[in-house]
Amino acid sequence: MTLSTTEMxxxxxxxxILGGLIGLNRKRKDKPAGLRTMALVSLGSATFTIxxxxxxxxxxSVQNDPSGVVSMVRLDTSRIIAGIVGGIGFLGAGAIIQSRGRIQGMTTASGIWVTATIGVSVGLGLYVLALATTFLAFIVLAFQHRLFKSEEETDET
Incomplete structure (x- = not known):
C-alpha cells in the first residue's frame, strides 16, 4: 500500500516544522546553521526516506513479474538512510572549524546530525520518536550551559 499524497x-x-524548531534555537544564538539549514536538512532527510x-x-507491487528482472533489483530503505547519514556527516564536517588549537562547530554539526534523524523518523511515520527527539534536542541546545556546566566545556557553537 503506497502512501497517500496527503500523508507524504x-x-x-x-x-x-520540527527541523525548524531546532534551527530556531541556533538562529537565536546567531550560529551558522540556523532555521533554514535545519528545516532543509530535516525536509531532505524525510524526502529521501519517503x-x-x-x-x-x-x-x-511488481514482484510477480515473470521476466525475472525484478528479482535482480534490490531495494532497501536502510541503504537510503545510510546514504543520508553519510551525506549529513559531510555537511556536519563542513561546520567544524579548527582555529588556534580550538575546535568550533561541534554543537552545530551535532545539531545537523540530530535534525537529519528527525527527518528520517518523520519520513518513516515515527512521529512520537521525531517529537521526542526534537523536544530533547531543543532542551539540550536551549539549556546546555545550565545542564552541562564544566570548566572544560566551552563549546558554544
Whole structure:
C-alpha cells in the first residue's frame, strides 16, 4: 500500500516544522546553521526516506513479474538512510572549524546530525520518536550551559 499524497505532504510539513524548531534555537544564538539549514536538512532527510519507502512498495507491487528482472533489483530503505547519514556527516564536517588549537562547530554539526534523524523518523511515520527527539534536542541546545556546566566545556557553537 503506497502512501497517500496527503500523508507524504503531512510528513514533509512535520519534518520542516520540527527541523525548524531546532534551527530556531541556533538562529537565536546567531550560529551558522540556523532555521533554514535545519528545516532543509530535516525536509531532505524525510524526502529521501519517503522515496525509499515508496521504492520498496513499488518493487513489491511488481514482484510477480515473470521476466525475472525484478528479482535482480534490490531495494532497501536502510541503504537510503545510510546514504543520508553519510551525506549529513559531510555537511556536519563542513561546520567544524579548527582555529588556534580550538575546535568550533561541534554543537552545530551535532545539531545537523540530530535534525537529519528527525527527518528520517518523520519520513518513516515515527512521529512520537521525531517529537521526542526534537523536544530533547531543543532542551539540550536551549539549556546546555545550565545542564552541562564544566570548566572544560566551552563549546558554544
Amino acid at each position: 505532504v503531512i510528513r514533509l510539513a512535520v519534518a520542516v 522515496i525509499g519507502i515508496e521504492s520498496v512498495i513499488q518493487l513489491v
